[in-house]
Amino acid sequence: MSLTDIAARIREGLAGKGFDGSMKFDCGEDGVIVLADGTATTDDRDTDCTIRLSRDTLVKLLSGQLNPMTGVMMGKLKVSGDMGVALGLGRLLAR
Incomplete structure (x- = not known):
């Protein structure tokens, strides 16, 4: 799946929802x-x-196969910047 496809799926999931701040998934x-x-x-x-x-x-x-906290502890995710934004968007994207 390309990042363009992933972004389109995220857009669908965000439809009608709002959030404060901005976040980047850097692949x-x-x-x-x-x-x-x-x-x-x-x-x-x-x-x-x-x-x-x-x-x-x-x-x-994004599919729920990896818990964000587990990903951080395993070193698969590296978070920088405002953790509050990451937590807020994580709840927004949760299924």
Whole structure:
């Protein structure tokens, strides 16, 4: 699944929901997904919080196959910036 496809699925999940702040999923050479202004795009920009992870880990995280806290403890997710934004968006994206 490409990051463009993942961003489209996130946009669908965010429809009608709002959140404060901005967050970036940085998948290295695969690119980025930025959650900001009520939508998700693959256009890179500065954000309040950045989560560095592989594309495969992102898919597992968003599908519920990987618990965010477990991912951090295993070193699969590296969070920088405003943790409050990460926690808020995590609850918003939860199924």
